[in-house]
Amino acid sequence: MSHANLMNNYFNPNSVYTEKDFRRRFRMRRHVFECLLRDVQQVNPYFRQKLDRAGRPGFSPHQKVIVALRMMAYGSPADSMDETYGISESTCLDTLQQFCDTIVQVHKDEYLREPNQEDLNRLIRKAEDHEFPGMIGSLGCMY
Structure with missing residues (x-):
């Protein structure tokens, strides 16, 4: 349900929030987010949706990347993500670590020099x- 809300709010046609809202909330344009999402999905299997132990879909790549970006953009604590995105504190921390490691791996030659x-x-x-x-x-x- 959290994934469906996220998609309805920001990514689906006729979404609740505009491109301007997205940029203000996530500190980047939507197309930049989509490039980051594509990059991390291609390099790190952590960012591909899998089934959980009960056979239900786990957290979506969109949820994981949004959580990492929100934590970095606003300095939000990991335990505050549960209410909005339905992701536990430990999963948020793992996601942030995976995201940062992957971004460094993908972009270090171009940007970290x-x-x-x-x-x-x-x-x-x-x-x-x-x-x-x-x-x-x-x-x-x-x-």
């Missing part, structure tokens, strides 16, 4: 456009 000159030039231009000079020197990854 030292900035190259092209990256620095782009950041400097962006900082100047927003009247934030000296931003590069404040990045901890520079040293």
